[in-house]
Amino acid sequence: MTRIDRHVGVYRALLHAYPWRFRREYERDMVQAFRDRLRDELRAGRPGRIIAYWLLILTDLVKTAIPERLASIVHMRWRDVVPTGGRAGMFRFIIRRLIFAIPVLLLASILVFAVIRTTIDPLAGCGINPRQTAESCMRLRQDLGLDRPMYVQYGKWLSHFARGDWGKSLLSNRPVLPDIRSALANTAVLGLVAIAFSLLAGIGIGLYSSLRQYSWFDHVATGGAFVGLSVPNFWFALLLQMLFGVYLTKWLHLTEPIFYTAGLTKPGSQGFDLLDRLRHLVLPMLVLSVQIVAYYSRYIRASMLEVLHSDYLRTARAKGLTERRVIVRHAMRNALIPLTTQVALDVGAIAGGLIITEAIFEYPGMGRFFVNAISRGDYQQVLPWLMVAVTFVIVFNLVADIMYAVLDPRIRYT
Protein backbone atom coordinates (compact mmCIF):
# COMPACT_ATOMS: atom_id res chain seq x y z
CA MET A 1 0.00 0.00 0.00
CA THR A 2 2.74 2.42 0.98
CA ARG A 3 4.52 1.56 -2.22
CA ILE A 4 1.53 2.60 -4.24
CA ASP A 5 1.24 5.77 -2.20
CA ARG A 6 4.81 6.71 -3.03
CA HIS A 7 4.15 6.41 -6.74
CA VAL A 8 0.92 8.32 -6.38
CA GLY A 9 2.70 11.08 -4.49
CA VAL A 10 5.17 11.53 -7.32
CA TYR A 11 2.36 11.56 -9.88
CA ARG A 12 0.39 14.06 -7.87
CA ALA A 13 3.39 16.38 -7.81
CA LEU A 14 3.85 16.00 -11.56
CA LEU A 15 0.24 17.01 -12.13
CA HIS A 16 1.24 20.57 -11.29
CA ALA A 17 2.37 20.75 -14.90
CA TYR A 18 -1.29 21.21 -15.82
CA PRO A 19 -3.14 24.52 -15.48
CA TRP A 20 -5.01 24.83 -12.21
CA ARG A 21 -8.45 24.86 -13.77
CA PHE A 22 -7.76 21.56 -15.42
CA ARG A 23 -6.35 20.21 -12.16
CA ARG A 24 -9.33 21.38 -10.19
CA GLU A 25 -11.61 19.60 -12.58
CA TYR A 26 -9.77 16.35 -13.16
CA GLU A 27 -6.92 15.93 -10.68
CA ARG A 28 -8.79 13.50 -8.46
CA ASP A 29 -9.98 11.42 -11.37
CA MET A 30 -6.56 11.33 -12.94
CA VAL A 31 -4.90 10.25 -9.73
CA GLN A 32 -7.58 7.61 -9.32
CA ALA A 33 -7.00 6.29 -12.84
CA PHE A 34 -3.26 6.33 -12.26
CA ARG A 35 -3.63 4.41 -9.03
CA ASP A 36 -5.96 1.80 -10.51
CA ARG A 37 -3.70 1.11 -13.42
CA LEU A 38 -0.63 1.04 -11.17
CA ARG A 39 -2.30 -1.53 -8.96
CA ASP A 40 -2.95 -3.72 -11.96
CA GLU A 41 0.62 -3.36 -13.16
CA LEU A 42 2.01 -4.24 -9.72
CA ARG A 43 -0.25 -7.22 -9.53
CA ALA A 44 1.31 -8.48 -12.76
CA GLY A 45 4.52 -8.51 -10.73
CA ARG A 46 7.21 -7.72 -13.27
CA PRO A 47 9.46 -4.75 -12.46
CA GLY A 48 9.89 -3.92 -16.16
CA ARG A 49 6.21 -3.17 -16.41
CA ILE A 50 6.40 -0.47 -13.79
CA ILE A 51 9.17 1.25 -15.70
CA ALA A 52 7.22 0.94 -18.95
CA TYR A 53 4.18 2.34 -17.17
CA TRP A 54 6.10 5.35 -15.90
CA LEU A 55 7.46 5.96 -19.40
CA LEU A 56 3.90 5.96 -20.68
CA ILE A 57 2.81 8.31 -17.93
CA LEU A 58 5.66 10.73 -18.52
CA THR A 59 5.20 10.92 -22.29
CA ASP A 60 1.48 11.29 -21.69
CA LEU A 61 2.16 14.13 -19.28
CA VAL A 62 4.46 16.01 -21.62
CA LYS A 63 2.19 15.50 -24.61
CA THR A 64 -0.95 16.74 -22.88
CA ALA A 65 0.23 19.29 -20.31
CA ILE A 66 1.72 21.59 -22.94
CA PRO A 67 -1.47 21.84 -25.05
CA GLU A 68 -3.55 22.31 -21.92
CA ARG A 69 -1.28 25.13 -20.78
CA LEU A 70 -1.48 26.76 -24.18
CA ALA A 71 -5.25 26.34 -24.32
CA SER A 72 -5.60 27.84 -20.87
CA ILE A 73 -3.72 30.91 -22.03
CA VAL A 74 -5.67 31.23 -25.28
CA HIS A 75 -9.05 30.72 -23.62
CA MET A 76 -8.25 32.83 -20.60
CA ARG A 77 -11.37 34.40 -19.18
CA TRP A 78 -11.97 36.88 -16.43
CA ARG A 79 -12.95 34.19 -14.07
CA ASP A 80 -9.60 32.48 -14.62
CA VAL A 81 -7.68 35.63 -13.89
CA VAL A 82 -9.79 36.98 -11.10
CA PRO A 83 -10.09 34.92 -7.95
CA THR A 84 -13.33 33.52 -6.76
CA GLY A 85 -12.62 32.56 -3.19
CA GLY A 86 -13.48 35.62 -1.12
CA ARG A 87 -11.02 37.89 0.59
CA ALA A 88 -8.26 35.33 1.14
CA GLY A 89 -8.46 34.31 -2.50
CA MET A 90 -8.23 37.90 -3.59
CA PHE A 91 -5.20 38.47 -1.42
CA ARG A 92 -3.44 35.41 -2.77
CA PHE A 93 -4.28 36.52 -6.26
CA ILE A 94 -2.78 39.95 -5.75
CA ILE A 95 0.37 38.53 -4.24
CA ARG A 96 0.72 36.07 -7.08
CA ARG A 97 0.30 38.71 -9.71
CA LEU A 98 2.87 40.93 -8.04
CA ILE A 99 5.34 38.07 -7.86
CA PHE A 100 4.81 37.35 -11.54
CA ALA A 101 5.67 40.98 -12.21
CA ILE A 102 9.27 40.47 -11.02
CA PRO A 103 10.45 38.32 -13.94
CA VAL A 104 8.68 40.65 -16.35
CA LEU A 105 10.55 43.62 -14.92
CA LEU A 106 13.86 41.75 -14.98
CA LEU A 107 13.42 40.63 -18.56
CA ALA A 108 12.42 44.10 -19.68
CA SER A 109 15.42 45.68 -17.97
CA ILE A 110 17.83 43.12 -19.48
CA LEU A 111 16.48 43.75 -22.97
CA VAL A 112 16.63 47.52 -22.63
CA PHE A 113 20.10 47.40 -21.12
CA ALA A 114 21.38 45.17 -23.90
CA VAL A 115 19.86 47.28 -26.65
CA ILE A 116 21.08 50.58 -25.24
CA ARG A 117 24.55 49.47 -24.34
CA THR A 118 25.18 47.75 -27.67
CA THR A 119 23.85 50.57 -29.83
CA ILE A 120 24.91 53.74 -28.08
CA ASP A 121 28.24 54.69 -26.55
CA PRO A 122 27.67 57.58 -24.16
CA LEU A 123 31.33 58.57 -24.38
CA ALA A 124 31.54 58.52 -28.17
CA GLY A 125 31.87 62.29 -28.17
CA CYS A 126 34.88 62.18 -25.87
CA GLY A 127 37.25 61.00 -28.60
CA ILE A 128 36.58 63.98 -30.84
CA ASN A 129 36.58 66.54 -28.07
CA PRO A 130 39.81 68.52 -28.48
CA ARG A 131 39.99 69.26 -24.78
CA GLN A 132 40.09 65.57 -23.90
CA THR A 133 43.09 63.34 -24.41
CA ALA A 134 42.82 59.64 -25.16
CA GLU A 135 43.98 58.93 -21.63
CA SER A 136 41.44 61.13 -19.95
CA CYS A 137 38.73 59.50 -22.06
CA MET A 138 39.95 56.12 -20.93
CA ARG A 139 40.02 57.22 -17.31
CA LEU A 140 36.50 58.58 -17.57
CA ARG A 141 35.38 55.28 -19.05
CA GLN A 142 37.00 53.46 -16.13
CA ASP A 143 35.48 55.77 -13.56
CA LEU A 144 32.02 55.22 -14.96
CA GLY A 145 32.60 51.48 -15.11
CA LEU A 146 31.92 51.38 -18.83
CA ASP A 147 35.03 49.28 -19.51
CA ARG A 148 33.71 46.34 -17.50
CA PRO A 149 31.88 43.48 -19.20
CA MET A 150 28.26 44.12 -20.00
CA TYR A 151 26.83 41.68 -17.46
CA VAL A 152 28.95 43.17 -14.69
CA GLN A 153 27.60 46.63 -15.49
CA TYR A 154 24.08 45.31 -15.53
CA GLY A 155 24.49 43.34 -12.30
CA LYS A 156 25.97 46.33 -10.53
CA TRP A 157 23.15 48.55 -11.69
CA LEU A 158 20.52 46.01 -10.68
CA SER A 159 21.86 45.43 -7.19
CA HIS A 160 21.99 49.15 -6.53
CA PHE A 161 18.54 49.70 -7.96
CA ALA A 162 16.99 46.99 -5.84
CA ARG A 163 18.42 48.64 -2.73
CA GLY A 164 16.85 51.96 -3.61
CA ASP A 165 20.03 53.54 -4.91
CA TRP A 166 18.94 54.63 -8.36
CA GLY A 167 22.32 56.09 -9.20
CA LYS A 168 23.37 59.18 -11.06
CA SER A 169 23.04 60.14 -14.65
CA LEU A 170 26.09 59.05 -16.65
CA LEU A 171 26.47 62.41 -18.29
CA SER A 172 25.08 65.13 -16.05
CA ASN A 173 25.96 63.33 -12.83
CA ARG A 174 22.57 64.33 -11.41
CA PRO A 175 20.85 61.81 -9.13
CA VAL A 176 18.17 59.99 -11.11
CA LEU A 177 15.53 59.47 -8.46
CA PRO A 178 14.49 63.11 -7.82
CA ASP A 179 14.43 63.81 -11.55
CA ILE A 180 12.16 60.88 -12.22
CA ARG A 181 9.98 61.77 -9.29
CA SER A 182 9.33 65.27 -10.53
CA ALA A 183 8.87 64.07 -14.11
CA LEU A 184 6.38 61.51 -12.91
CA ALA A 185 4.46 64.13 -10.94
CA ASN A 186 4.24 66.42 -13.96
CA THR A 187 3.11 63.60 -16.21
CA ALA A 188 0.56 62.43 -13.67
CA VAL A 189 -0.98 65.90 -13.54
CA LEU A 190 -1.22 66.12 -17.31
CA GLY A 191 -2.43 62.56 -17.81
CA LEU A 192 -4.99 62.57 -15.02
CA VAL A 193 -6.43 65.90 -16.09
CA ALA A 194 -6.70 64.62 -19.66
CA ILE A 195 -8.37 61.42 -18.55
CA ALA A 196 -10.78 63.22 -16.25
CA PHE A 197 -11.74 65.62 -19.02
CA SER A 198 -12.08 62.75 -21.50
CA LEU A 199 -14.25 60.83 -19.08
CA LEU A 200 -16.68 63.69 -18.69
CA ALA A 201 -16.84 64.45 -22.40
CA GLY A 202 -16.74 60.82 -23.50
CA ILE A 203 -19.45 59.62 -21.15
CA GLY A 204 -21.66 62.56 -22.04
CA ILE A 205 -21.29 62.08 -25.76
CA GLY A 206 -21.51 58.31 -25.66
CA LEU A 207 -24.55 58.35 -23.42
CA TYR A 208 -26.45 60.83 -25.53
CA SER A 209 -25.50 58.95 -28.72
CA SER A 210 -26.82 55.68 -27.36
CA LEU A 211 -30.07 57.16 -26.10
CA ARG A 212 -30.68 58.87 -29.46
CA GLN A 213 -29.26 56.20 -31.70
CA TYR A 214 -29.12 57.22 -35.39
CA SER A 215 -30.10 60.80 -34.60
CA TRP A 216 -28.07 63.58 -36.20
CA PHE A 217 -26.16 63.97 -32.94
CA ASP A 218 -25.24 60.30 -33.01
CA HIS A 219 -24.03 60.58 -36.59
CA VAL A 220 -21.96 63.65 -35.85
CA ALA A 221 -20.49 62.03 -32.73
CA THR A 222 -19.66 58.86 -34.65
CA GLY A 223 -18.02 60.82 -37.44
CA GLY A 224 -16.19 62.98 -34.93
CA ALA A 225 -14.94 59.94 -33.09
CA PHE A 226 -13.47 58.48 -36.25
CA VAL A 227 -11.80 61.75 -37.08
CA GLY A 228 -10.51 62.00 -33.51
CA LEU A 229 -9.09 58.49 -33.61
CA SER A 230 -7.52 59.06 -37.00
CA VAL A 231 -5.86 62.42 -36.41
CA PRO A 232 -2.19 61.95 -35.53
CA ASN A 233 -1.28 63.39 -32.15
CA PHE A 234 1.70 65.37 -33.34
CA TRP A 235 -0.18 66.95 -36.23
CA PHE A 236 -3.08 68.06 -34.10
CA ALA A 237 -0.59 69.42 -31.57
CA LEU A 238 1.11 71.51 -34.24
CA LEU A 239 -2.25 72.86 -35.43
CA LEU A 240 -3.14 73.93 -31.92
CA GLN A 241 0.26 75.51 -31.40
CA MET A 242 -0.12 77.53 -34.58
CA LEU A 243 -3.65 78.55 -33.73
CA PHE A 244 -3.01 79.62 -30.17
CA GLY A 245 0.63 80.61 -30.39
CA VAL A 246 0.54 82.53 -33.65
CA TYR A 247 -2.81 83.29 -35.21
CA LEU A 248 -5.10 83.96 -32.27
CA THR A 249 -2.62 86.32 -30.63
CA LYS A 250 -2.22 88.13 -33.94
CA TRP A 251 -5.94 88.35 -34.73
CA LEU A 252 -6.95 89.39 -31.26
CA HIS A 253 -3.93 91.71 -30.81
CA LEU A 254 -2.87 90.03 -27.56
CA THR A 255 0.50 90.50 -25.97
CA GLU A 256 0.73 86.87 -24.91
CA PRO A 257 -1.20 83.77 -26.01
CA ILE A 258 -4.33 82.61 -24.21
CA PHE A 259 -2.84 79.15 -23.79
CA TYR A 260 0.90 78.67 -23.87
CA THR A 261 2.41 76.29 -26.36
CA ALA A 262 5.41 75.08 -24.43
CA GLY A 263 6.76 74.37 -20.99
CA LEU A 264 5.29 73.90 -17.58
CA THR A 265 5.33 77.48 -16.33
CA LYS A 266 6.40 80.84 -17.64
CA PRO A 267 10.20 81.03 -17.80
CA GLY A 268 11.67 82.46 -14.67
CA SER A 269 8.44 82.34 -12.71
CA GLN A 270 8.70 81.73 -9.00
CA GLY A 271 6.39 79.79 -6.70
CA PHE A 272 3.15 78.12 -7.67
CA ASP A 273 0.71 79.98 -9.88
CA LEU A 274 -2.36 77.90 -10.60
CA LEU A 275 -3.62 80.01 -13.49
CA ASP A 276 -0.22 79.94 -15.16
CA ARG A 277 -0.01 76.17 -14.76
CA LEU A 278 -3.48 75.72 -16.23
CA ARG A 279 -2.70 77.93 -19.21
CA HIS A 280 0.26 75.69 -19.93
CA LEU A 281 -1.74 72.55 -19.37
CA VAL A 282 -4.72 73.11 -21.64
CA LEU A 283 -3.17 72.49 -25.04
CA PRO A 284 -1.31 69.25 -24.26
CA MET A 285 -4.41 68.08 -22.43
CA LEU A 286 -6.57 68.77 -25.49
CA VAL A 287 -4.18 66.88 -27.72
CA LEU A 288 -4.25 63.88 -25.44
CA SER A 289 -8.00 64.08 -25.00
CA VAL A 290 -8.98 64.05 -28.65
CA GLN A 291 -8.22 60.38 -29.00
CA ILE A 292 -9.33 59.39 -25.54
CA VAL A 293 -12.68 61.16 -25.84
CA ALA A 294 -13.29 59.49 -29.17
CA TYR A 295 -12.39 56.15 -27.71
CA TYR A 296 -14.41 56.49 -24.52
CA SER A 297 -17.50 57.79 -26.27
CA ARG A 298 -17.51 54.83 -28.65
CA TYR A 299 -16.97 52.53 -25.72
CA ILE A 300 -19.86 53.96 -23.74
CA ARG A 301 -22.15 54.06 -26.74
CA ALA A 302 -21.51 50.39 -27.52
CA SER A 303 -21.90 49.12 -23.98
CA MET A 304 -24.98 51.28 -23.38
CA LEU A 305 -26.66 49.97 -26.52
CA GLU A 306 -25.96 46.45 -25.37
CA VAL A 307 -27.43 47.13 -21.95
CA LEU A 308 -30.43 49.04 -23.29
CA HIS A 309 -31.61 45.97 -25.15
CA SER A 310 -31.28 43.65 -22.20
CA ASP A 311 -34.13 41.94 -20.43
CA TYR A 312 -33.53 43.43 -17.01
CA LEU A 313 -34.01 46.89 -18.44
CA ARG A 314 -37.38 45.87 -19.80
CA THR A 315 -38.14 44.54 -16.35
CA ALA A 316 -37.10 47.83 -14.77
CA ARG A 317 -39.44 49.71 -17.08
CA ALA A 318 -42.21 47.21 -16.48
CA LYS A 319 -41.89 47.82 -12.76
CA GLY A 320 -42.95 51.38 -13.52
CA LEU A 321 -39.69 53.13 -12.69
CA THR A 322 -39.13 56.55 -14.15
CA GLU A 323 -37.11 56.60 -17.33
CA ARG A 324 -34.44 58.62 -15.57
CA ARG A 325 -34.06 56.01 -12.87
CA VAL A 326 -34.02 53.22 -15.43
CA ILE A 327 -31.19 54.87 -17.33
CA VAL A 328 -29.12 56.08 -14.40
CA ARG A 329 -29.54 53.32 -11.87
CA HIS A 330 -30.05 50.29 -14.07
CA ALA A 331 -28.46 50.95 -17.44
CA MET A 332 -25.52 53.23 -16.70
CA ARG A 333 -24.29 51.34 -13.74
CA ASN A 334 -23.74 48.26 -15.82
CA ALA A 335 -22.63 50.03 -18.96
CA LEU A 336 -19.83 51.79 -17.09
CA ILE A 337 -18.19 48.61 -15.84
CA PRO A 338 -16.13 47.90 -18.97
CA LEU A 339 -15.06 51.53 -19.13
CA THR A 340 -13.75 51.39 -15.57
CA THR A 341 -11.31 48.71 -16.62
CA GLN A 342 -10.23 50.70 -19.61
CA VAL A 343 -9.65 53.82 -17.52
CA ALA A 344 -7.55 51.89 -15.04
CA LEU A 345 -5.39 50.57 -17.87
CA ASP A 346 -5.07 54.06 -19.34
CA VAL A 347 -3.97 55.52 -16.02
CA GLY A 348 -1.29 52.84 -15.84
CA ALA A 349 -0.12 53.63 -19.34
CA ILE A 350 0.28 57.34 -18.56
CA ALA A 351 3.55 56.83 -16.72
CA GLY A 352 5.35 55.95 -19.92
CA GLY A 353 2.94 56.88 -22.60
CA LEU A 354 2.85 60.60 -23.27
CA ILE A 355 6.11 60.73 -25.18
CA ILE A 356 4.99 62.54 -28.33
CA THR A 357 2.78 65.11 -26.68
CA GLU A 358 5.34 65.98 -24.04
CA ALA A 359 8.08 66.26 -26.61
CA ILE A 360 6.08 68.71 -28.73
CA PHE A 361 4.92 70.85 -25.83
CA GLU A 362 8.29 70.73 -24.06
CA TYR A 363 6.45 69.45 -21.05
CA PRO A 364 8.97 68.22 -18.47
CA GLY A 365 7.33 64.86 -17.80
CA MET A 366 8.25 61.21 -18.11
CA GLY A 367 8.01 61.20 -21.89
CA ARG A 368 10.51 63.97 -22.38
CA PHE A 369 12.76 62.54 -19.72
CA PHE A 370 12.82 59.29 -21.65
CA VAL A 371 13.48 60.90 -25.03
CA ASN A 372 16.35 62.94 -23.62
CA ALA A 373 17.85 60.01 -21.76
CA ILE A 374 17.69 57.56 -24.63
CA SER A 375 19.04 59.99 -27.19
CA ARG A 376 22.11 60.37 -25.00
CA GLY A 377 22.38 56.65 -24.33
CA ASP A 378 22.19 57.29 -20.61
CA TYR A 379 21.15 53.89 -19.41
CA GLN A 380 21.44 55.04 -15.81
CA GLN A 381 18.40 57.19 -16.53
CA VAL A 382 16.61 54.93 -18.98
CA LEU A 383 16.54 51.81 -16.85
CA PRO A 384 14.88 53.32 -13.75
CA TRP A 385 12.45 55.10 -16.07
CA LEU A 386 11.56 51.80 -17.66
CA MET A 387 11.14 50.12 -14.30
CA VAL A 388 8.76 52.84 -13.18
CA ALA A 389 6.75 52.73 -16.40
CA VAL A 390 6.46 48.94 -16.43
CA THR A 391 5.56 48.87 -12.75
CA PHE A 392 2.75 51.31 -13.38
CA VAL A 393 1.40 49.25 -16.24
CA ILE A 394 1.51 46.06 -14.21
CA VAL A 395 0.00 47.58 -11.09
CA PHE A 396 -2.84 49.22 -12.94
CA ASN A 397 -3.55 46.08 -14.90
CA LEU A 398 -3.98 44.46 -11.55
CA VAL A 399 -6.17 47.32 -10.37
CA ALA A 400 -8.32 46.91 -13.47
CA ASP A 401 -8.78 43.20 -12.79
CA ILE A 402 -9.68 43.80 -9.17
CA MET A 403 -12.09 46.61 -9.99
CA TYR A 404 -13.79 44.39 -12.49
CA ALA A 405 -14.30 41.70 -9.90
CA VAL A 406 -15.54 44.20 -7.35
CA LEU A 407 -17.97 45.94 -9.68
CA ASP A 408 -19.39 42.93 -11.47
CA PRO A 409 -20.78 40.30 -9.13
CA ARG A 410 -20.98 37.83 -12.01
CA ILE A 411 -17.20 37.61 -12.02
CA ARG A 412 -17.17 35.90 -8.67
CA TYR A 413 -19.03 32.78 -9.53
CA THR A 414 -17.01 29.65 -10.24
Place this chain on the structure above:
Amino acid sequence: MQDQGRPRLPLSPAVFHILLALATGEMHGYAIMHEVAILSDGQVNIGPGTLYGSIKKMLAQGLIVESARRPDPKLDDERRRYYRITQEGRRLLGAEAERLARLVRVAQSRRLLRGTPPALGLGDTT
Protein backbone atom coordinates in the same frame (compact mmCIF):
# COMPACT_ATOMS: atom_id res chain seq x y z
CA MET B 1 -18.28 26.52 -21.51
CA GLN B 2 -15.54 27.17 -23.98
CA ASP B 3 -16.37 26.54 -27.56
CA GLN B 4 -14.00 24.10 -29.17
CA GLY B 5 -15.84 24.28 -32.46
CA ARG B 6 -17.68 21.45 -34.08
CA PRO B 7 -15.70 18.25 -34.10
CA ARG B 8 -14.57 17.21 -37.55
CA LEU B 9 -13.43 14.01 -39.12
CA PRO B 10 -10.97 12.45 -38.86
CA LEU B 11 -11.23 12.12 -35.12
CA SER B 12 -8.04 11.94 -33.15
CA PRO B 13 -7.11 8.35 -32.27
CA ALA B 14 -7.67 9.00 -28.58
CA VAL B 15 -11.15 10.41 -29.13
CA PHE B 16 -12.07 7.56 -31.45
CA HIS B 17 -10.96 4.91 -29.00
CA ILE B 18 -12.71 6.56 -26.08
CA LEU B 19 -15.96 6.83 -28.02
CA LEU B 20 -15.58 3.24 -29.10
CA ALA B 21 -15.16 2.16 -25.51
CA LEU B 22 -18.11 4.22 -24.31
CA ALA B 23 -20.33 2.82 -27.07
CA THR B 24 -20.74 -0.32 -24.96
CA GLY B 25 -22.00 1.56 -21.93
CA GLU B 26 -21.29 4.14 -19.24
CA MET B 27 -17.81 4.03 -17.80
CA HIS B 28 -15.56 5.89 -15.44
CA GLY B 29 -12.05 7.07 -16.31
CA TYR B 30 -9.99 4.03 -15.54
CA ALA B 31 -12.57 1.68 -17.05
CA ILE B 32 -12.23 3.61 -20.30
CA MET B 33 -8.44 3.27 -20.22
CA HIS B 34 -8.78 -0.42 -19.53
CA GLU B 35 -11.38 -0.97 -22.24
CA VAL B 36 -9.31 0.93 -24.81
CA ALA B 37 -6.30 -1.25 -24.04
CA ILE B 38 -8.41 -4.39 -24.47
CA LEU B 39 -10.19 -3.42 -27.66
CA SER B 40 -6.92 -2.42 -29.29
CA ASP B 41 -5.15 -5.60 -28.19
CA GLY B 42 -2.95 -3.56 -25.92
CA GLN B 43 -1.61 -1.50 -28.80
CA VAL B 44 -3.21 1.76 -27.69
CA ASN B 45 -2.41 2.86 -24.17
CA ILE B 46 -3.86 6.19 -23.26
CA GLY B 47 -2.54 7.88 -20.14
CA PRO B 48 -4.62 9.88 -17.68
CA GLY B 49 -3.60 13.19 -19.24
CA THR B 50 -4.68 12.17 -22.73
CA LEU B 51 -7.84 10.65 -21.32
CA TYR B 52 -9.03 13.65 -19.37
CA GLY B 53 -7.75 16.15 -21.90
CA SER B 54 -9.91 14.37 -24.49
CA ILE B 55 -12.83 14.06 -22.10
CA LYS B 56 -12.73 17.78 -21.45
CA LYS B 57 -12.80 18.50 -25.18
CA MET B 58 -15.51 15.92 -25.88
CA LEU B 59 -17.71 17.29 -23.11
CA ALA B 60 -17.37 20.76 -24.62
CA GLN B 61 -18.22 19.39 -28.06
CA GLY B 62 -21.18 17.46 -26.74
CA LEU B 63 -19.89 14.06 -27.79
CA ILE B 64 -20.21 12.68 -24.27
CA VAL B 65 -21.96 13.77 -21.11
CA GLU B 66 -21.27 13.15 -17.49
CA SER B 67 -23.69 10.53 -16.34
CA ALA B 68 -25.85 11.13 -13.29
CA ARG B 69 -25.26 7.55 -12.24
CA ARG B 70 -23.19 6.95 -9.16
CA PRO B 71 -21.84 3.54 -8.34
CA ASP B 72 -22.95 1.62 -5.31
CA PRO B 73 -20.67 2.92 -2.54
CA LYS B 74 -20.13 -0.63 -1.34
CA LEU B 75 -18.75 -1.76 -4.68
CA ASP B 76 -16.88 1.29 -5.77
CA ASP B 77 -15.78 4.78 -4.79
CA GLU B 78 -18.93 6.85 -5.12
CA ARG B 79 -17.01 9.94 -6.13
CA ARG B 80 -16.03 8.39 -9.45
CA ARG B 81 -17.52 10.16 -12.41
CA TYR B 82 -19.13 8.16 -15.15
CA TYR B 83 -19.42 9.26 -18.75
CA ARG B 84 -22.00 8.43 -21.38
CA ILE B 85 -21.86 8.77 -25.16
CA THR B 86 -24.41 11.16 -26.69
CA GLN B 87 -26.39 10.83 -29.92
CA GLU B 88 -23.98 13.23 -31.55
CA GLY B 89 -21.04 11.20 -30.30
CA ARG B 90 -22.54 8.00 -31.61
CA ARG B 91 -23.21 9.59 -34.98
CA LEU B 92 -19.66 10.85 -35.23
CA LEU B 93 -18.24 7.53 -34.10
CA GLY B 94 -20.21 5.79 -36.86
CA ALA B 95 -19.04 8.30 -39.45
CA GLU B 96 -15.44 7.83 -38.39
CA ALA B 97 -15.75 4.05 -38.40
CA GLU B 98 -17.18 4.17 -41.92
CA ARG B 99 -14.37 6.41 -43.04
CA LEU B 100 -11.84 3.96 -41.65
CA ALA B 101 -13.70 1.03 -43.20
CA ARG B 102 -13.57 2.70 -46.58
CA LEU B 103 -9.83 3.17 -46.20
CA VAL B 104 -9.44 -0.46 -45.19
CA ARG B 105 -11.40 -1.52 -48.28
CA VAL B 106 -9.08 0.56 -50.43
CA ALA B 107 -6.08 -1.03 -48.75
CA GLN B 108 -7.66 -4.43 -49.29
CA SER B 109 -8.30 -3.77 -52.96
CA ARG B 110 -4.63 -2.90 -53.33
CA ARG B 111 -3.74 -6.19 -51.63
CA LEU B 112 -1.99 -4.50 -48.74
CA LEU B 113 -3.52 -6.49 -45.95
CA ARG B 114 -1.86 -9.58 -44.62
CA GLY B 115 -3.54 -12.75 -45.86
CA THR B 116 -4.56 -11.27 -49.18
CA PRO B 117 -2.71 -12.45 -52.28
CA PRO B 118 -0.28 -9.99 -53.86
CA ALA B 119 -1.78 -7.79 -56.49
CA LEU B 120 -1.10 -8.17 -60.16
CA GLY B 121 -1.79 -4.59 -60.98
CA LEU B 122 0.08 -2.00 -62.95
CA GLY B 123 3.63 -1.45 -61.93
CA ASP B 124 3.79 -4.74 -60.13
CA THR B 125 6.72 -6.84 -61.19
CA THR B 126 5.66 -10.22 -59.92
